[in-house]
Amino acid sequence: MQAVLREKIIAVCSKKIEQKGENVGVSFYAFFANKNDEPELLMEAATWWIQTHQLDHFEKAKKIWQMVEEGM
Template identity: 60%
Template sequence: MRPALSAKAISVCDEKIAKKGEGVGLSFYAFFANRNDDPDLLMEAAEWWIKTHALNHFEKATKVREMIKSGQ
């Protein structure tokens, strides 16, 4: 995952956790606006989420954040 996407994903996870608590879940779509303005970046996130790590559609934000921070 490219550094800009990693930083954005961690920021989104942090925001969700701050607003809704440690148990909040999210999907990779949370990292993007409601429009598909960067399909390559969206596909990169989808591949990391689905193909590389076989994550469920919704995962705990804390889990995703830690995976990204650890370089997985």
Template identity: 70%
Template sequence: MTKELKNKIIAVCNQKIAQKGTHVGLSFYAFFANKNDNPELLMEAATWWILTQKLDHFEKAVKIKELVQDL
């Protein structure tokens, strides 16, 4: 995982947890705008989420943050 994606995931998780609490769930789409302005980064996130980690569509932000920090 690139440092850019790792930093983006951690920042978004922190923001969502601060806004909605520790039970907030996310999909990998939460790390991107509604328009596909960085398809390579989106595919990197999707590959990590779906193929590498085999995560469900929605997962707790705290879980995602912990997985990424352990990389």
């Protein structure tokens, strides 16, 4: 996973946890703006989320944060 994507995921998950608590859920779309201005990063996130880890559409932000921190 590219460092820029890793940093973005950690930042977004941390912010959502801080704002809404540890049970807040996220999808991989949470890491991107509504317009498709970073298609390569979006596909990398989708591949990591769907193909590599077979995660549900929504997962706990804390779980995703931990996975990225652990280098999964």
